[in-house]
Amino acid sequence: MLVQGTPTRTIWPVLDQGPRRVAIIDQTRLPHEFVTRELADLADAAEAIAVMRVRGAPLIGATAAYGLALAADRDASDSALAGAANRLIATRPTAVNLRWAVERLLARLDDLPEGRRPEAAWAEAAALCAEDVAQNRAIGAHGLALIRAAGGGRAEPVNILTHCNAGWLATVDWGTALAPIFAAREAGVAVHVWVDETRPRNQGASLTAWELNQAGIPHTVIADNAGGHLMRQGRVDLCIVGTDRTAANGDVANKIGTYLKALAARDNGVPFYVAAPGPSIDFTLADGTAIPIEERDADEVAYIAGLADDGRLLSVRLPPLGSPCANPAFDVTPARLVSGLITERGVCAANREALAHLYPERT
């Protein structure tokens, strides 16, 4: 996607004469500063995932893949790669793409002699990124049909509510939940996006709003509390969210608060779709109850970062000192509340049979 008019991805190999490195957008600085950052080794990659310089299930997977490639440049032995894999997988427990990407690279390298592993790792990471982009383009095309249907042919913009950031910043490019919205823009279908702020890390207010701003797509930032009210007023035609891990029965783990919006959508007859690329579907989990829910640092609730009047990025504390906070980062939306899953292979019902039909090779 374009950043100030320049085509940009969220992660890319640095092509110069020095040692191989990877560059990322440091998403902790957005929306107020656009800063890129280089990852020189495994530790850099693990840190970038853990502190959420990169986030979003697909981008976490891509970063882990490059992290393993960086590790292979130093030491491509079986034991070194296994240690690197474990270190990367431990950074974020909920997103399944992380493990998927790491295991895919390990499988690719397993039969190769050590000397050929580094090249193969970089090539596989690049292939994984290319597939992510292609998947997201396909999700965009399938989701566009849902947006057209929700609009019912009228001229006014289709009002779409989204939670958190499942835009291009959450992927290598194009995004998952926002891919249909970018596709709508390309197709000349008018949309307006309700952007959930998405406490505690505000990925909606900071990242989704920034993306839509850059793309010139009409949008309005709202408190997470407001979506139910807007649905009761008939001001939401469609919800589209992303997913960090979807179980084989269609239960969806996504950013905390997704479940509340799914309940409101059901209560008001608003379609609730989840953009779920294949790698985010975990066919080894019968349902969502077994998805591990990451409990993040309570300070992410207590402190909030933003732009001060003097142009500095600052954190301020909300609750009184002495009031503890809790920070479960994801929730599980039961499949019964999901109108459908938008995959790269098409839109399917959120149930075991439909998913198995779409991905026969994985069940």
Place this chain on the structure above:
Amino acid sequence: MLVQGTPTRTIWPVLDQGPRRVAIIDQTRLPHEFVTRELADLADAAEAIAVMRVRGAPLIGATAAYGLALAADRDASDSALAGAANRLIATRPTAVNLRWAVERLLARLDDLPEGRRPEAAWAEAAALCAEDVAQNRAIGAHGLALIRAAGGGRAEPVNILTHCNAGWLATVDWGTALAPIFAAREAGVAVHVWVDETRPRNQGASLTAWELNQAGIPHTVIADNAGGHLMRQGRVDLCIVGTDRTAANGDVANKIGTYLKALAARDNGVPFYVAAPGPSIDFTLADGTAIPIEERDADEVAYIAGLADDGRLLSVRLPPLGSPCANPAFDVTPARLVSGLITERGVCAANREALAHLYPERT
């Protein structure tokens, strides 16, 4: 309630030799600074309500009553009082207590000669405050029975989720939704409170957490997004919230986001109670669809205030410049999602018949 050990109310007449004034706690400075402020005239009272130095339906009513008393000290003519009443009522459209308190004072003064009106206004405002405190004590006693029932006699703390601040800071004293919690503490019933942060103005993280901190009641601040997840995990025994206006059929207007928690409570079999003192029930409204929903300044969503590292209270901006925000301040929870209303006259079902039975003189 106690503030650093000193019994304190949220509003009180200043008793000295000077012109009559009213003192309030400036709640925009909490939880990081405890500051009181004097209201010397009608303009001060209207400003305090509009910018939310005082907030919460019962306290808004009490402040409006004193605002009218301050106005009567300057000019107690019919036309002056009518003008003052209109100015006060216009400050916040959703809370019905505001209009109720103003009309009560006007009715009290209507038949009196101008010369006797100021004294009568101050006396009526004081009486209204005394009734608020008595009502809230009664709500506390009735709600305590619900907390005991939710605990089922077990020794572990009863987990109660609340949204926004309907504590003593929202009233003259004791609070509405928190009154049962304070009563539980007095009765030796162990409770733990999940405190919704309550974006965009964070009254949970700032005011409810501060109250519970002062009272030494165990609590945990959570993002508004987290409550549904906690209910799915069985970690919430009971929800108790306040109300700004309840319609004759039991539909409840309360802080934006209340409806989402009511949906989650219903989906998980968690009792969802609303503490509704008589003055917050509007028997002139058949249902909640006619309750006006205040749309507040979008900057309340875009900017967030808190304590910086250097000890200053600062606002920081979350979304990028150029991203518009919307700020509906209340939503309406349909009566079908409400387990019961906790009034000063007892707990009743959220329907027309039960409310009419409890308040026969008002229907």
